[in-house]
Amino acid sequence: SPELEAEIKARHIDIIDTTCPFVHRAQVTARRLAQSGFFVVVYGDADHPEVKSVLGWADGNGVATLDEKFVANFDRLPHRLGILSQTTQIPAHFTEFAKKLIDFAFTMDSELRVIDTICHDIRKRQAAALEMAGRADLMFVIGGRTSANTHRLAELCSAVTETYLIETADEIHPPWLQGRRYIGITSGASTAEQTISEVLMKLEALT
Amino acid sequence: SPELEAEIKARHIDIIDTTCPFVHRAQVTARRLAQSGFFVVVYGDADHPEVKSVLGWADGNGVATLDEKFVANFDRLPHRLGILSQTTQIPAHFTEFAKKLIDFAFTMDSELRVIDTICHDIRKRQAAALEMAGRADLMFVIGGRTSANTHRLAELCSAVTETYLIETADEIHPPWLQGRRYIGITSGASTAEQTISEVLMKLEALT
Numbered sequence: 001s002p003e004l005e006a007e008i009k010a011r012h013i014d015i016i017d018t019t020c021p022f023v024h025r026a027q028v029t030a031r032r033l034a035q036s037g038f039f040v041v042v043y044g045d046a047d048h049p050e051v052k053s054v055l056g057w058a059d060g061n062g063v064a065t066l067d068e069k070f071v072a073n074f075d076r077l078p079h080r081l082g083i084l085s086q087t088t089q090i091p092a093h094f095t096e097f098a099k100k101l102i103d104f105a106f107t108m109d110s111e112l113r114v115i116d117t118i119c120h121d122i123r124k125r126q127a128a129a130l131e132m133a134g135r136a137d138l139m140f141v142i143g144g145r146t147s148a149n150t151h152r153l154a155e156l157c158s159a160v161t162e163t164y165l166i167e168t169a170d171e172i173h174p175p176w177l178q179g180r181r182y183i184g185i186t187s188g189a190s191t192a193e194q195t196i197s198e199v200l201m202k203l204e205a206l207t
Numbered sequence: 208s209p210e211l212e213a214e215i216k217a218r219h220i221d222i223i224d225t226t227c228p229f230v231h232r233a234q235v236t237a238r239r240l241a242q243s244g245f246f247v248v249v250y251g252d253a254d255h256p257e258v259k260s261v262l263g264w265a266d267g268n269g270v271a272t273l274d275e276k277f278v279a280n281f282d283r284l285p286h287r288l289g290i291l292s293q294t295t296q297i298p299a300h301f302t303e304f305a306k307k308l309i310d311f312a313f314t315m316d317s318e319l320r321v322i323d324t325i326c327h328d329i330r331k332r333q334a335a336a337l338e339m340a341g342r343a344d345l346m347f348v349i350g351g352r353t354s355a356n357t358h359r360l361a362e363l364c365s366a367v368t369e370t371y372l373i374e375t376a377d378e379i380h381p382p383w384l385q386g387r388r389y390i391g392i393t394s395g396a397s398t399a400e401q402t403i404s405e406v407l408m409k410l411e412a413l414t
Contacts, residue, residue: 112321114318116315
């Protein structure tokens, strides 16, 4: 959040900002909308850390929700409404949400801004992982157990083939690999290259 | 158009700007969008003088159409799209148009602005005229024969009761009034008060 950033700067602490550039884009978009007098609606889970952070940049002038009725039920609908998305939402779901908000919230003298803040890299990664899962008889998804996008990848792949979510190479049980001909690997958006290399080496050693 | 305005100013001709404030708002909106790098889509009949004028303020960076497919069929869809409306369009039709454009034109990194430039006075006037026509056994719509909103009023009323579009009091034929108990009067958005008074006096004299 901007408050945290300011505090860190005030204490002269050196930081390395590891915020994903797409999340940063969503944050900047929220701030730009709020500063232009728009009420910011973030399409996403209000409890998700990224969503909380993006909303923080709207300086209190916004909400996060996955349900368009939440906005429709306001006592007074804002005339200026800016709609953006958590970076990991599905594009088609976001546009449906935006269209429903037009039905609910676009009235006399309204101005509505809809801005794509979705990370299409993640969408591509999901599509590629699904395609790979379709050909594999075992999938490994490498990433944090608390990462939403890693979980989503594992969820998608497990619908297609047997899938394990692992955080490190150590978690691979050799018996899993018996009789497998094609093993697929994918990883979450923030998984370190080092971790992926270790998994690859372990698999090479075991097969 | 801005060009015409500039030429008039260059020749030091005194002008009285009689542009309707709602049309002016649409013009300014088109200019603001174009200057911010948005491709302007005006929802309206491309041949209508108002629509041509509004588009003129977009400085060549826009189109006017009533058909969302016209925009969808572009070779390259603009990423930044500003959607506004001719002031006399029906609000529900405009929002349907905007929603279809979201389907067609909202893609990766898109920013879409939808701005209400409809004159809701005209909508109220139409609703009031329709209500009156429902109670009247004769309606007069006073306004120019070349005015789109006057024609629209006459069209709406004639579906409900016998209706005459007149430009001046002189056009009233006394036989029209025989046996009428309730005569309704409405007028186009730009009809002079004087003309309306003359019609009222003529009707009082004849009934």
